[in-house]
Each structure stands twice: as C-alpha cells, then as structure tokens.
Amino acid sequence: MRSGMVLGDLRVQKLTRSGGGSSYTILGPDASVVGEADDFLREYDGRGTQKTYAYHLVDHLRWRQREQLTTETITLRDLHRYMGAVGANVAMPFGQPWRTPPKCPYNASALQVTASCLKGFYLHRSGLGVNPALGVALAVRRLPTRADRDRSLLGHTLTSVSANPLAPKSGPSRRHPKMLPDGAAVELLAAVTSARDKLVVTWLSDTALRVGGLAGLHLVDLHLRPDAGCGECKSPHLHVCHRPGNPNEAAAKTKPDWRFRDGVVSGGEIVRVSPAMISSYFEYMTTEYQSFASDHGMLLIQLFGLARGEPWTTDGVRGMLRRAGKKAALPGRIKPHAFRHTFTSAVLDASGGDLLVAKTAGNWSSVKTVDEIYGHPDLHSPEFISALRQVWGEEE
Template sequence: MFWLRHSTGDGSPVAAGPGSEPVRGPRRINTVLAGVREFLTHGTTLGTVPTFVLSQLYEVADDRDLPMQARGEGSHLRYYAKARHRAAEPQEPVGRASDEEVLALLRACRSARDRFIVLLLARTGLRRSEAVGMRREDIHFILDASVLGCRIPGSHLHVVRRDNDNGAWAKSKRSRAVPVDFLLVQAYDQYVVERDTCLEARDSDFVLVNLFRPPLGAPMPPGALNDLFDRLSRRAGLADGVHPHALRHGFASNAADAGAVLDEIADLLGHASAASSQVYLHPDPQRLRSAVERVAALAPRRNG
C-alpha cells in the first residue's frame, strides 16, 4: 500500500516523508490491488500460486454488521471474503436537486427537448443512460396502454436494458415501468412537435436525439446530458451547478416527503434492494421537524 502510494515505479528509491504528495490516488491504488488479487486468485486455481496466499489477500467476514435489508432471506449467518488491503476513497456525496433549482433549469431551457429532459429526470428519477437509451416504443403516455399490448395501467414509460449504439446502458438487468404525471406527458407532446421538424430525426427510434447540432437525428450520448446541465446551470445562475444525478436524488427525496415507503422508492429507481435507495433520500428539513412534532410531549403517564 505504501509502495503504491509513493513509488514512481521507475526503480528509484521511495522517498516519502511528512507532507509529501502521493504518486497515486486511492482509486488508482484500489484498481491495481483488485487486479493483483484477481491475478493471484486465478493462479491458485491453476496451481501456480500456493493457496495460503489467499489468506494474505482476504479475510473471512460475516454479515452481522450489514443492514437487515442487505442480509437476504433466512436467519442463518452468511460468510464472504473481504479484501484485506483497500485504500480509503473520499466520498463525494450528491445532494438532492431542490424544486427551486429544477424550476431555474426549466426557465433556462431554450427548446422543448431540453425542458422534456429536465422534467424527465426530475419526475421519474431515471439515470442519464436510462434516459438517452429510451426508444419510442418505451413511451406509453396514454390512459389505456392495453391497446399497445401493455398491462400497466395509466401513463408510464418502460426502462429496458439494451445494447445501444450511443453507449447508453441501463444499470439494472430487470426492466421496470415508471408511472408519469401530466406535466411530463405535456412536455413530451411539445417535444414531439419540435422533434418532427427535424427530418433526420424522423427515422430514429431513440426518444432523445440531436436536433440542433450534427449529426442531426443521431441519439444523444450520456455525456451530452452532462454538457446540457452545465449550460443550463450557468444560464440559470446556479453557482454550484446541478448534475443530472442530483435530479434522481431529488425525485427519491420528494417521493419520500410525499409519503412513499422505501420499497416503493426502490422499485421506482430500479434498485434490487431497498437498502440501496437509502443513500438517495435527503429528507426535507420541514419533514424532519414534523417528525419531531408528532412525538407526544413529555408528560407523566398513568398506569392502569
């Protein structure tokens, strides 16, 4: 660990003292260590590396310290191999996008497509790759989708994992349907009218396509949403900027503030476990105050 942090790898002596800058960051160190562990583990299966080496790389841990939601079904103890060596990576928390920030982004939009994108992420919690990977067949914005062969009631969209030409990739293998409200349906209708004016876009099955820069009609790549939100944030005067993923956090938090329970939020976000959704919840301060105020005031209680 020390060598990876401070050695340049050119054979020169490692000179590290107080205040010295590391050569490699924690993420790079962990990437190297993961490769070494896999290489040596493979070597033990081939018999070219002694099996005792694995005990130097891993320790046996159990799931007693894991959250209840992460333990799975059953009451018996589960064991797993935990890497002994891992550099601590600094966490960069993503906050929720506030309603005021979403409104500011919408006011900064100059096209129906951009307004639809902002509302799509804010009102459904889609990941950026899920958004740009959507096809027109995934949009079921009608009250009775049975005419399309779909059993999901009400207006909704489908998130489907596909191998897309634009590099978009839905993280979850499990397809899901996400209900939508009238605001998103209205924004989509306006976008369809705008999209139809671009002749090159008419033959594309992707929902989100290039309308204002070449190649016209081509599906937007995931990175294009980052660029879009950077421009909108600057135009809206948002000093800290709003990342697309912050709208996903905002959606989950708004759903919780409105009374949705954790398993509902997990399904909407496409999480396999409800525990994964907890990091997306940033309760509104007023909801925290209401929770405290709902607790009965201290008073002597009579028995019997």
C-alpha cells in the first residue's frame, strides 16, 4: 500500500452489464461513485479504453488527494509534476515518486496513455465550467506534420492539429520488440506436460495470435478442414471474433464485424492454421477436452481444481508460460506477446522483407507499423556484413 494512503482508498469498480459486457467506474472510500470520474468514463462505455483510463485516472486522483488538490484548484504545473512523479522527464522538482517498485515508473507507452487520459478528463470538466483556465492551457494546437496530413481525409487543408502539453517528448519512431529466446518454442514444448499447454505453445508459435484472442476462441471459430463453409479461406483457418461477454472475460483486441449464420462463423480476423496446430488440436480434443469440458463451447479449459472444465483465463495462460519458461531455464519472463513479435519477424525474414506479407500474416493494422517495429536489418546477416565490407573497400 502507498505511504499516506489508508484502507477505503479510491478504487476502480467493474460493473457487469446485462448483455454480458463490462463497464468501469471509480468509487470513493464510502463506496459511493466519484461523480466527475464516472461522467468522464461514461464517454468510453463499451470500449476497451474505458478500463485503461479508469486505472490511470484512479492513480492520478489518489495522488491529487495526497497533494490536497481538487479539480477546481489544480493547475497545468501540477499536472506536469504528476507526470514527473510517474516517470516522465520534466524540467522541475516534482517531489517524491508516486508509484513504488515494481510498478514505477510508467513506461513510455503508459506515459502517453496517462497524458491523454488527464487531458481528456480536465477538458471534460472544463467544458462543464469547472476550472476553465486549465481547459484553456490544455487546449493547445500545433502545426501539422506530414504524418498528420496523411492520416486526414483532407490533409492538404490542415492548418493546425490538437496537441497535448502533458505528453512526453517522443523519441525515435523505431521500436525494438521483445523476442523469444532462440529455440524457446522447442524448449517450452518439452517443458509442458498437458495436451492443452502444448496446444497453446504451438498455436502461439505458429501464428500472431494475441493471448486475448486465443483464450477467447470458441470451437465454432475453428475451420480446420479445407473449403470451410464460410467461403472466406480455402485453407484451414480460424476466425478471431470479439465477444465482450465471454465467461472467462477474454476478448480479441480488434473488433472487425463477424456473424454466426446457419451454424457457420464468418468475418472477424482470419488466421491461417499450420499442420502442427491441427495435430495439437486433435490430441487435446480427444483427451483432456473430451474428459473435462462442460457445454460452454470455448476452446481452452481449466484442467484442475473446482473450476475444472470451465473456460481458461488469459491470466492462466500467462502463468503457465511463466512456469514453463522457468522449468526450461529460459532467460527472462516468457510472455504471450513475445510469440507474436517472434512470428512476425520470422515471416518478414522468410518473405525476403516483404512488409505486406508480414502485415497480412500477423493481422497488423498497417504496413507502417510492421516497418517501424521489424523493418530493420539483421546486424549479423550475410547481406548486411557484405554491404559494410563493400563500403569499407574490403570487397569488390
């Protein structure tokens, strides 16, 4: 617990809707809804952003409480101090770091989210007549960049775009993802013992599935025979469909339209399936799934405990991979998303650097994203070394 905070602190409350979805709000020490936070979060109801903003906002409100500030009295300088307290590089004294290890400081991505959340929250309150001076300070604009013009429908007419004075300065655009250790998939398959766990390792290794998409799969989403009834892919494939009402709360990140008609799923994200994936599926279905599964229709099930046979959660998948990595003596912590990075990088290498192939194989949002993350040369590749030697005059 943070110093200075007591039991009954502000907290995020999850609310389950009648349709199976979830909403998030913030409760005070007396379990009453914090009205100003709830009004802001309602704007994002039904979207994943709401949960993210709720946890970032509650942390800020706790800090504000400690600093004895309110929406009416807080200033732009105070918000910069808060950004410094959670890890941003600010040119001012900001006092004691707010978050303690292992959750401090925020990484670069979390700082960007925090800046967006705070700007949105205080602009929302300013629009209601609360602290209008802060609203003016936050509502700044800047000249558009080429990227801004490219994203806009009528980019050539742009004269200015909205800016965020709280956002930390961005560094180089190229990112370096965390890959799996060399040979990790083979080592993990040797370390796990159940058919379900082998299926998870194989399916993560041979696709760019996210853990939410994998844990959210239903049996009807799997078209593992050629020429499936959906007519959208002749080869074996699966459909990753966003279902906010899954009993294990697993949901796909992206939300393309999908439908279930005449017993056949179509739409969603279509992912090609390897022969090894099909083999692991049939081993799992004819053993553990057949023995324990109930009638929920989801792919991954729990194998032990009172909830045996019920849908397996994303936390369960992460825990299994973490334990398997330790058992296999692999360096670092094995995380599901590392499989996605490793798979996309391998496809890019195998395709000769074809960004479009890598984008399609990994269901990435754009070729630009793939280029920024993976489009860099291998410093040990023969082509790279040969190019350097030619520049150095060692080769003709």
